[in-house]
Amino acid sequence: MTKEREQIIAQIEEQKKNPNLKLKLKERTEYFTNLLFYTLFDTDTEVAKNIDILEKTFEELIDLACWETDKPCHKLWQSYLEKLPEILEKLNLDAQAFIKSDPAANSIEEIYMAYPGFYAIAIYRLSHELLKIGVPLIPRLMTEYSHRLTGTDINPGADIGKSFFIDHATGIVIGETVIIKDNVKIYQGVTLGGLYVDRKLRNVKRHPTVENNVTIYANATILGGNTVIGANSTIGGNAWITKSVPENSIISNTSEIKIKKVV
Template sequence: MTEERAAIIAKIKEQKKNPNLKLKLKEKTEYFTNLLFYTLFDTDTVVAKNVNLLENTFEELVDLACWEIEKPCSKIWQSYLECLPTILTKLNRDAQAFMKNDPAANSIEEVYMAYPGFYAIAIYRLSHQLLKFGLPLVPRLMTEYAHRLSGTDIHPGATIGDSFFIDHATGIVIGETVIIKDHVNMYQGVTLGGLYVDRKLRNTKRHPTIENNVTIYANATILGGDTVIGTNSIIGGNTWITSSVPENSIISNTSEIKIKKAL
């Protein structure tokens, strides 16, 4: 090795200041996420066999992700496993919401296999439970994996109720402290975010609440922790909302569109 190359390598090592930044954790999390999806939905997957494989993979994730030895990460698996039937029940209700709301859905199998919105919801629900149990980093890596595949960015800390329907999915952002209640329909490009970004807002309710039976159309932006969209409301496309909306409201963008006949 030349002195010049040795100097370059030494400088790189000097700048690698994060001893726990192991990219293997990201790759292993993606593998774990795929295993979960196959275990819950694939007809040909043997559940008992995959559960054992999931447990072994989870142990590897614990070794990579739990840097603080005193945290009982290894005790999470059994509790998480016991939650999987309940999570699957919720996801089946989500899939039925897709069938109910989307006339383009030709079969329930199509929803499970071809709808990016359903995939994003599935990985959100699976990661959300792990976050509640206190497993570090892995839940966020799971939803970022789903984000990359689906175009839908759902933070695992969000709270989402039953029968959630996302149509087209691309460009949706759902922040960490969002609360979405039951039977909500959402279209592409919707943002449920904060009014501004400030580290001081950490651990505060900074994203909106969406009550039951709300429909939010494409590219609507709803911001703020005190913002509540009331039950049975319809939020029109391209709207910008930073204050609460009463129940049974219809919010629309009133921009004027002019059409001229070509000569």
Template sequence: MTRAEIIANIEEQKKNPNLKLELKEKTEYFTNLLFYTLFDSNTEVAKNIDMLEVTFAELIDLACWETEKPCSKIWQSYLEKLPVILEKLNLDAAAFIKSDPAANSIEEVYLAYPGFYAIAIYRLSHELFKFGLPLIPRLMTEYAHRLSGTDINPGAVIGESFFIDHATGIVIGETAIIKNNVKIYQGVTLGGLYVDRKLRNVKRHPTVEDNVTIYANATILGGNTVIGANSTIGGNAWITESVPPNSLITNTAEIKIKKVI
């Protein structure tokens, strides 16, 4: 094919007129601005809020394709949520200090813990998700997923004082519900029993009640599955049924140690 034919072929097959990669890049910039606004001690809050408003308007132009742009009315309502979000995130950070003996300072949690970063971007995206803003919340959490190794869908509902240790490989599905004072370790999945487009808008991910600890690589599946309050789920457990409160679930395997001469 000639150069002209190649270009014509590509242009003919570009079927998505609203797919603008600029939206992804601007969403990541917006996410970073939010994080600096809430946490960086050298950042002027008022100045950054002005920058956030401008960037948000640009995101609306890219993400909301309706002619009247009803999404533009969201900004003020979202701005009013930021103090509440910050309050929750400070409780999350305190949970890290309380739970992890390796945490040397609260500054270390904010700056160095991928689990905290994933929770922060989840909470910031979740409020936009609740407003019905298309695509942007998911791009925010996917940005955090790429940086932290933790995949939290913005539709999940997560209570206060949430602790994620090590972060890598954690998956929390769209309809998962996690209540207060929950601890989750690396590799945990809160997922669906199976994938089917017909399950859209159906609760298909588990509910985790207050004060539950879920250790590494445990898999908990199903929208009807409830992990009762004050329970502990051991590492590598596979759970597809509800667990009563105050339970201890373990997955034991025989380990043989043989001395090699």
């Protein structure tokens, strides 16, 4: 090995200052996420067999993710396992919302296998329960894996109710402190975000609340922790909202479009 090569290696090693940054955790989280999806939905997958594999993989993830000695991780698998039937029940309701809402859907199987919006919701719900029981980092890695696959960014900290429908999925952003109630429909490009970004807002509700039976059409932007979209409201495409909307409202963003015929 040349002296120049040794110097380069030493410089790289000097800059690798985070001993807990193990990319194996990211890779194994993606494997765990896929196992979960197959266990809950694939007809040919043996549930009992996969549960055993999931448990072993979960323990491996916990060993990789729990490096803070003052916040020890306990055996959390049983708590999570007990939540899986409830998560699956919610996801089946989500799938029914898709089949009821989208005239392009030809079968319930198509929803489970071909709809990126459903996949994004599934991984959100699976990660959200892990976050609730105190598992560090892994929930965020799961939703970022889904984000990469679907174009839908749902923070695992968001609180989303039953029968949630996402159409087309691409470009949707749902922030950490968002609250979405039941029977809500969201279309592509929608942002439920904060008014601004500041580290001091950590642990503060900075994202909107969406009440029951709300529809939000493409590319609408709704911002702010105090912003509430009232029940049974419809938010039109491209709307920009930073204040609360009363229930039973219709919000539209209209612009003049001129059509000139070229002779």
